[in-house]
Amino acid sequence: MDRTARYGPRRYDGAVILVALALAYLLVNIAIPSLPLDIVTGYIARPAVWGSLAFLILQMPQYKPAAKSRMRLLFTEAGVILAVFQVILTVIAGLADGFGKSPYSFTPSGILMNVVYVGATLAGMELSRAWLVNRMDGRRPALAIAWVTLLYAILPMPLAKLTALGGGAETVKFAASSLLPLLAESLLATFLAFLAGPRPALAYRGTLQAFQWLSPVLPNLQWGTQALLGTLVPAVGLLMVQKLYQSETHQFRRADTEESPAGWIMVSAVGVLFIWFSLGLLNYYPTVVLTGSMRPGIQPGDVVIVVKTTMSKVKKGDVIQVQHTGLPVMHRVVEVGGEGESRYFRTKGDANNAVDAEPVFAQNLRGKVIYVVPKIGLLSMALKGLFARDNQTGSLAPAAAAAAR
16 A cells, blocks of 8 residues: 555646745746846745745645654754764865855844744754655655756756856856755765654755854865765765665665665766776775886875875975876975966986986966875776777887886
């Protein structure tokens, strides 16, 4: 029997809520911004829209979440713990990327308005999220979780931002630092709402929003760091919540594993992060060392982790990756000269006798080496050498010969 069947008719309920959500989104993004409202009235109009949606949800037929009532407080606590953990990691990342002053008001009236603004918006979103994901066909929960996740990842995005997207690096940055973290956060909130109703989702997202709106100082994270934390932490949290649910209910049947989205979202998140990392989209990227110019500390076949950086953050003694022409090289900074835009470095390989002929300027700097993983690049070097051989003569191709110098 459908676990929602006993809670009243549902023929048109879903359509009503979807229309209400679409109307709320259009009011917030088109109608309200176009009205000649003063700051206070405009600031109140948006929470009024989402508050009305929350009131509508409370009038709709009720539903039964997947978890038993005795477990719902447990999932609410889990939502708070995961959000606090995410905040702590964000603050730790801020120690590396820096902090900035919050743009929000911290006067008593400003704090009150912000609480009303965020609280009403969260109430409308999370009550409707929980209602939709729990009123869908109980025989296909993974599908319901998937489309509700997508819907509620789009709702927080300004319409102007969505319509302005084009292509190129800015779109990649937006997808990595905003869209994918919103999807990951929405997935965790939707799964919590599916298990225990709106309270754990409100606890999770409310804690994150409280930090964002009520902290006078916020981490000023680079977009790559935002992408990493915003995607990986909710994905790991999702896996933990699923295991918690299974351990409390002793549900380890094959069907539960197949229907749960936790496994595939974890694999997808890790896969996406690996691709971002490999392409340097997280400001960190791996490079295989091909030559012995940095012996004995860095050997051919080692893989170095390089972080993108600026001239001002490099000091004497750092190992940096530079590119003048041809292949990039990694040498140590032995001299720092110039000031401001004219700042430059002189570099030298630890195993070389002479300083490099060409100085390093800003346009030549690719990044700074922060970690060395020994020998795991040997297979990559062997494969490159294999495929670089000329099929007719068996000699090394020019590119491979240059890399072997």
